[in-house]
Amino acid sequence: MPDKRWLIAIFILYWFAGAVVFYLHENEYRLAQRLRHNRTLSILVNSYNGSVEDLERMLAGLEDYCKKPFPSIEWNNDTKTANYVELSDWTVIYNCLFFPIITLSTVGYGNLTPSSDIGRLSVVIYSIIGIPLLGSFFSVLNDTLRTIGLPDFICNEGTAESRLWKMANILCSHNIIGILVFLLMPTVVMSHVEGWTYVLGLYYAYITLTTIGYGEYVAGQEKGNFWYGIYQVCLIPWLLFGHRYLTAANSSITCWINKKLNSEQETGESDEEKDRMLNNVEGKIRMLKEATESGKNGLKNID
Numbered sequence: 034m035p036d037k038r039w040l041i042a043i044f045i046l047y048w049f050a051g052a053v054v055f056y057l058h059e060n061e062y063r064l065a066q067r068l069r070h071n072r073t074l075s076i077l078v079n080s081y082n083g084s085v086e087d088l089e090r091m092l093a094g095l096e097d098y099c100k101k102p103f104p105s106i107e108w109n110n111d112t113k114t115a116n117y118v119e120l121s122d123w124t125v126i127y128n129c130l131f132f133p134i135i136t137l138s139t140v141g142y143g144n145l146t147p148s149s150d151i152g153r154l155s156v157v158i159y160s161i162i163g164i165p166l167l168g169s170f171f172s173v174l175n176d177t178l179r180t181i182g183l184p185d186f187i188c189n190e191g192t193a194e195s196r197l198w199k200m201a202n203i204l205c206s207h208n209i210i211g212i213l214v215f216l217l218m219p220t221v222v223m224s225h226v227e228g229w230t231y232v233l234g235l236y237y238a239y240i241t242l243t244t245i246g247y248g249e250y251v252a253g254q255e256k257g258n259f260w261y262g263i264y265q266v267c268l269i270p271w272l273l274f275g276h277r278y279l280t281a282a283n284s285s286i287t288c289w290i291n292k293k294l295n296s297e298q299e300t301g302e303s304d305e306e307k308d309r310m311l312n313n314v315e316g317k318i319r320m321l322k323e324a325t326e327s328g329k330n331g332l333k334n335i336d
Contacts (some may be wrong), residue, residue, distance in 0.1 A: 037173045039057040044170040051133040051159050055152070062149050127253065127265045134269055137163040140241055144246035171277050183263050208282055215242060215275035223252050226264055242275040 121144070123129060136156060147153045157204050216238050224234035231248070237250045253265040 038170075038178075040166075040169050040173045044166050048130075048133050048137075048161060049164055051136075051163065054155065054159075055132055055147070056123060056129040057146060058149075059152055059157070062152065063123050066148060075195040106193070125256075127262070129252070131265075133159070133163070133247075134272060137167045138244060138272065139164070140244045140246035140276070141169055142246050142251050144251045144254070148333070211278045211282060215271070215278050219275070222264070226261070227252055227255075238275075241272060241273055242279045244276060251317060332335055 063195060096113065128145055135142055135145075137160065147156055216235065220234040220238050224231050225231065227234070229237070233250065237252065239245075240247055251266045254260065258266075
């Protein structure tokens with residue numbers, strides 16, 4: 034590959050390597066942990082005097098009160114055992130691919146986390162290398178897009194008023210397109226697929242792309258058909274490029290504001306300089322007039 038485009042391949046390999054490592058380690062650890070949870074849950078359910086339906090209604094009420102989904106329970110009437118079903122499971126390949134992206138983009142939902150000290154240490158080491166690598170990935174990707182003629186958010190040198198307004202027009206046009214592509218349209222899709230309201234979908238999209246990442250809602254966590262799998266796959270590039278878009282847009286707006294302030298400051302300094310020069314010229318004129326008058330008076334005295 035020419036130039037530094039090999040960094041794109043390096044990042045993709047690093048991403049998949051992280052997914053494999055976390056899958057192999059966390060999956061084994063979570064399976065053992067789930068067995069312990071299931072035994073505890075079975076004891077709880079068998080000791081519960083009400084029906085399983087009453088227990089499910091109670092959990093649904095708690096879920097509605099807390100505004101946060103709870104893990105579901107699968108009850109086996111034949112064996113009289115309960116199975117604890119995690120909402121975010123390391124056995125799902127999508128979650129293993131999604132976790133490195135959530136980590137390196139610093140969104141950090143919190144719905145899927147390492148469970149052991151080795152896993153937590155792995156996240157620290159993985160992030161130390163991966164976060165700068167993700168930045169390099171976007172930098173090389175931006176250079177690649179510019180070489181094929183696609184515009185990028187940049188801050189050009191110069192403080193001319195015409196250039197500032199031209200930059201403002203470019204920012205507005207890019208922001209309109211970016212908001213449509215990365216916020217409004219994905220919100221419609223997520224609201225339909227996840228069963229959310231449009232406001233909730235917009236809230237989730239913005240909280241995710243700005244890396245605020247509260248984590249009370251996470252898209253793509255259900256088990257669905259083939260088309261739901263396609264939807265899950267599309268969430269990953271949406272998060273990556275949407276996060277990059279909002280970061281670049283915010284940086285460009287900040288840059289434009291700074292240039293605008295600097296332009297006004299330079300204009301004010303230029304006006305002050307002109308006033309000083311004018312005052313100096315007026316002072317010199319007065320000095321010349323005074324010298325001329327003094328010369329005339331001296332000649333009169335001689336006469």
